[in-house]
Amino acid sequence: MVQRLLFFVLTILVVKRILSLPLRLLIAVPFVLLTAADMSISLYSWCIFGTTFNDGFAISVLQSDPDEVVKMLGMYIPYLCAFTFLSLLFLAVIIKYDVSLPTKKVTGILLLIVISGSLFSACQFAYKDAKNKEAFSPYILASRFATYTPFFNLNYFALAAKEHQRLLSIANTVPYFQLSVRDTGIDTYVLIVGESVRVDNMSLYGLHALRHRKSKHKESRSNCLIKQ
8 A cells, every 4th residue: 555655646746847748748647547547446346336346346347348338327427427536636736847846856766666666576476476377477467566556456457357368268279079989778867967966966866765775876876977
């Protein structure tokens, strides 16, 4: 939290000391929009669901259908208003040139130290993760770095993007199975999936004896193809 606050304050101080208005706007607008969006998303999550924003919500946002968003626009209006208000407020604060503030050199060096420390910590975390999983993921690096910035919720979107990429790779991988046919002498098979494999539910398939008599179980086992 302290690191995110330092990042936010130092960025404002640096931008306010930039003499060129177009350059101030170029840096300020993306920073302001991302910060306001982050705060609005957190507000939405807490007010609607009573919990903090997380990667599950991020996946839901990324996979939202445009028609669904339009239909639910009424629910988003208060938070869009909050986003607009925060954006204008931050922009009004950050856009004015102020010579009374510390020089760009001082605040710039401090901001660079904060960014470098955050990036170093994020790289350490990503390296440990890559060592454990034997694969480096830029999404993990981006996610960890985002936790040190005012755009904290971006880390959930990075994780959601990572999961989405994994699902796409699974979907695009077409398995090839070598099928074979052989006569087992069994005419009827019962496929038991999930909770139905519990012994208490075996009676659903007419196998009452399997619950009570071990000998019957052994007798029937030769006629059963059991997969666990």
